[in-house]
Amino acid sequence: MATTKTDPKLSVVSNSGKKSRTYEGLTREQLIEAYRIMYTSRRIDDREILLKRQQKIFFQMSGAGHEAIGVAAGMTLKPGYDWFYPYYRDRALCLALGAKPVEMFLQAVGAADDPSSGGRQMPSHWGYKRLNVVTQSSPTGSQILQAVGCAEAGRYFSQRPKAAEIPPTDNRTDYRQFKDVTFHGDEIAYVSLGDGTSSEGEFWEAMNAAALSKLPVIFSVQDNGYAISVPVEIQTAGGSISRLVSGFPNFHFEEIDGTDPMASTAAFQRAAQYCREGHGPAFVHAHVIRPYSHSLSDDERLYRPDSERERDAARDPVSRTQMFLLREGILDEKGINELEKKVEEELQIAVDQALEALPPAPESVLHYVYSPDLDPTSAEFDTQPVIAADSADGKKPVAKTMADLINVTLRDEMKRDERIVIFGEDVADCSREEYLKRKLVKGKGGVFKLTFGLQNEFGPDRVFNSPLAEAAIVGRATGMATRGLKPVVEIQFFDYIWPAMMQIRDELSVIRWRSNNAFSCPVVIRVAIGGYLTGGAIYHSQCGESVFTHIPGLRVVFPSNALDAAGLLRTSIRCDDPVLFLEHKRLYRETYGRAPYPGPDYMIPFGKAKIVQPGTDLTVITYGAVVPRALQAAQKLEREHGVKVELIDLRCLNPFDWETIAASVGKTNRALVAYEDTLSWGYGAEIAARIADQLFDHLDAPVRRVAAADTFVAYQPILEDAILPQANDLFRAMKELAEY
Numbered sequence: 001m002a003t004t005k006t007d008p009k010l011s012v013v014s015n016s017g018k019k020s021r022t023y024e025g026l027t028r029e030q031l032i033e034a035y036r037i038m039y040t041s042r043r044i045d046d047r048e049i050l051l052k053r054q055q056k057i058f059f060q061m062s063g064a065g066h067e068a069i070g071v072a073a074g075m076t077l078k079p080g081y082d083w084f085y086p087y088y089r090d091r092a093l094c095l096a097l098g099a100k101p102v103e104m105f106l107q108a109v110g111a112a113d114d115p116s117s118g119g120r121q122m123p124s125h126w127g128y129k130r131l132n133v134v135t136q137s138s139p140t141g142s143q144i145l146q147a148v149g150c151a152e153a154g155r156y157f158s159q160r161p162k163a164a165e166i167p168p169t170d171n172r173t174d175y176r177q178f179k180d181v182t183f184h185g186d187e188i189a190y191v192s193l194g195d196g197t198s199s200e201g202e203f204w205e206a207m208n209a210a211a212l213s214k215l216p217v218i219f220s221v222q223d224n225g226y227a228i229s230v231p232v233e234i235q236t237a238g239g240s241i242s243r244l245v246s247g248f249p250n251f252h253f254e255e256i257d258g259t260d261p262m263a264s265t266a267a268f269q270r271a272a273q274y275c276r277e278g279h280g281p282a283f284v285h286a287h288v289i290r291p292y293s294h295s296l297s298d299d300e301r302l303y304r305p306d307s308e309r310e311r312d313a314a315r316d317p318v319s320r321t322q323m324f325l326l327r328e329g330i331l332d333e334k335g336i337n338e339l340e341k342k343v344e345e346e347l348q349i350a351v352d353q354a355l356e357a358l359p360p361a362p363e364s365v366l367h368y369v370y371s372p373d374l375d376p377t378s379a380e381f382d383t384q385p386v387i388a389a390d391s392a393d394g395k396k397p398v399a400k401t402m403a404d405l406i407n408v409t410l411r412d413e414m415k416r417d418e419r420i421v422i423f424g425e426d427v428a429d430c431s432r433e434e435y436l437k438r439k440l441v442k443g444k445g446g447v448f449k450l451t452f453g454l455q456n457e458f459g460p461d462r463v464f465n466s467p468l469a470e471a472a473i474v475g476r477a478t479g480m481a482t483r484g485l486k487p488v489v490e491i492q493f494f495d496y497i498w499p500a501m502m503q504i505r506d507e508l509s510v511i512r513w514r515s516n517n518a519f520s521c522p523v524v525i526r527v528a529i530g531g532y533l534t535g536g537a538i539y540h541s542q543c544g545e546s547v548f549t550h551i552p553g554l555r556v557v558f559p560s561n562a563l564d565a566a567g568l569l570r571t572s573i574r575c576d577d578p579v580l581f582l583e584h585k586r587l588y589r590e591t592y593g594r595a596p597y598p599g600p601d602y603m604i605p606f607g608k609a610k611i612v613q614p615g616t617d618l619t620v621i622t623y624g625a626v627v628p629r630a631l632q633a634a635q636k637l638e639r640e641h642g643v644k645v646e647l648i649d650l651r652c653l654n655p656f657d658w659e660t661i662a663a664s665v666g667k668t669n670r671a672l673v674a675y676e677d678t679l680s681w682g683y684g685a686e687i688a689a690r691i692a693d694q695l696f697d698h699l700d701a702p703v704r705r706v707a708a709a710d711t712f713v714a715y716q717p718i719l720e721d722a723i724l725p726q727a728n729d730l731f732r733a734m735k736e737l738a739e740y
Helices: 026-052 067-078 089-098 101-109 144-159 193-200 201-212 239-244 261-276 306-313 316-328 331-358 402-416 433-437 454-458 470-483 498-508 560-572 626-642 658-668 683-694 717-723 727-739
Strands: 004-005 083-084 189-194 217-223 250-257 282-287 420-424 462-467 488-490 525-527 555-557 577-584 610-614 619-622 645-649 653-655 671-677 703-708
Touching: 004 560, 026 089, 026 101, 026 316, 067 089, 067 217, 067 261, 083 144, 089 101, 089 525, 101 331, 144 201, 144 217, 189 193, 193 201, 193 217, 193 239, 193 261, 201 470, 201 498, 217 261, 217 306, 239 250, 239 402, 239 671, 250 470, 250 560, 261 282, 306 433, 316 331, 402 420, 402 454, 420 470, 454 462, 470 488, 470 498, 488 671, 525 560, 555 560, 560 577, 577 717, 610 626, 619 626, 619 658, 619 727, 626 645, 626 727, 645 727, 658 671, 658 683, 671 683, 671 727, 683 703, 703 727
Parallel strands: 004 250, 083 189, 189 217, 217 282, 250 282, 420 462, 420 488, 488 525, 525 577, 555 577, 619 645, 619 671, 671 703
Antiparallel strands: 555 653, 610 645
């Protein structure tokens, strides 16, 4: 662990010799350029504030007071080479990397030509693909775990360069053809945050993950003493984040005056060298100021007295740097005036261009919710199973469980695609590899054994355990996928997915849309879901798929049998969108739905339902573990009453197969929707509402629903049976609907 701390004063360390004189390694020309960028950044803030007051833009958040640390990072790191996960105060960083003022004004007016988002994201939320500045969101700190995953991906590609290759162009069902990969072997992932963000749990998860793997990540904490109105002593125990993180191993630590461009640059140079040499991550704690309010929606005078604001003004990085240039004779007053006049002229031109720019077309709002290049609902993903011929002894291929076919599908896809990495809690065979090598243990491979043997076959860099941190699993996977990897991660139980909800809802699903298709992250999240376990209880038996089908940009899949699980999992892995792949625990090893392995290229398109049983009298729409129960009820109804039920297994919940539903209801004139989640506000409510809305003229009876009681799943099997929909419940509902 290396630690450097500088006093909060403008530092001057120079070499002898006037012509070659440098200041903390910066030449006179570099200092002039640093001041130009800092001044430009401040004046863009001022211009935006004026535009907001003129109601020509709609939001403003400044980087004032953070200019020196931003310039230092931007002048040290390499645009288009290193990777950047900034936060909203990083205007000067982006300018130093090469972003243009006009691009920032285009974002402020929400123009169609805004390179960060095409008018979809508010100002100061940076995203510049050519510079490797990854699209930024608003939730505090959600970018930090992605930076860790980005660094992991860079290391992976440098160790496995063949994985970066794109498959033949005639393969039209492979996300890799749309995911170019560049890597250098010594690139750094930069991530910045305010001091308030260090209170977030994801910050600590990211620090832990970076330390564990010695990843080349620079954490830049820009500490202006406030998180909106909450001061640092309320946010951070002891008032110093540096003290709290000092125990993390493998880190290089810096604590500096972030209003001093020279001290800041020297600190970043030391941090970057430490990371590029492979020693581990770095932590730069920069003490800065916030001379303006948090945003134009805030008024800091309500909670900061004039005396405190005046103390900050004395440390203003722009005015201090200007005075330093004058005092050192680097620029005289005329030179300062000429530089500033030129900046003002350039900004006026940029503002005029932005105000004349066209807004996005209203009809573009649905563009890039999903990949425009690869459509997983298309016929190209509709392939036939290739089952091995009968063996010489006349035995047919063995029918395997859903668990078996998921394992084999993962194995075959990993053989085909070296970009696939699998990680999560307990998914590896054994993290202590010497136990496997010495054959002291057999290996675990997941709590349900679905990843068993994969680490042994493909190695610990492709299949590995993660810390117990669901947000970190999804956040790191998102960063990896942004770089071009295909993470297939596991959340051990659906009931424990909620710590990852911020990453799923605010990052994974929306990155493509909010960046206007500049970035994407096609992660597959495998999740064990559902009840009927006789003992699973509250925290191992829940459903809740409607929470996720409500999220645009996320594909949601829920197979009911082994063959569908294999085909849909392969489609999930090969497609170019993020997928939530729900695996019902009760179905993992059920006798129902077993099938021989359908071969290494079997796929099922998303949004294509399966008619499990054709019928003429009643349509039943369901999915997951309710399918075999509905089939049992339907068969009994036909035997005892002659009612022929058409049973539809949706298989994919977003998108879902409305055409098959509509055709069936148009034929039977009756519809029942069955699902395992709670009845109220469940997934089936949307299907029922759409049938009533669009197929009312075909209906001879009300649309019915059968689902779980509006409570939690209990431990005692008698209670569980009473809560979850059973075959008898389905039978009664079908009979009543048929008799209506």
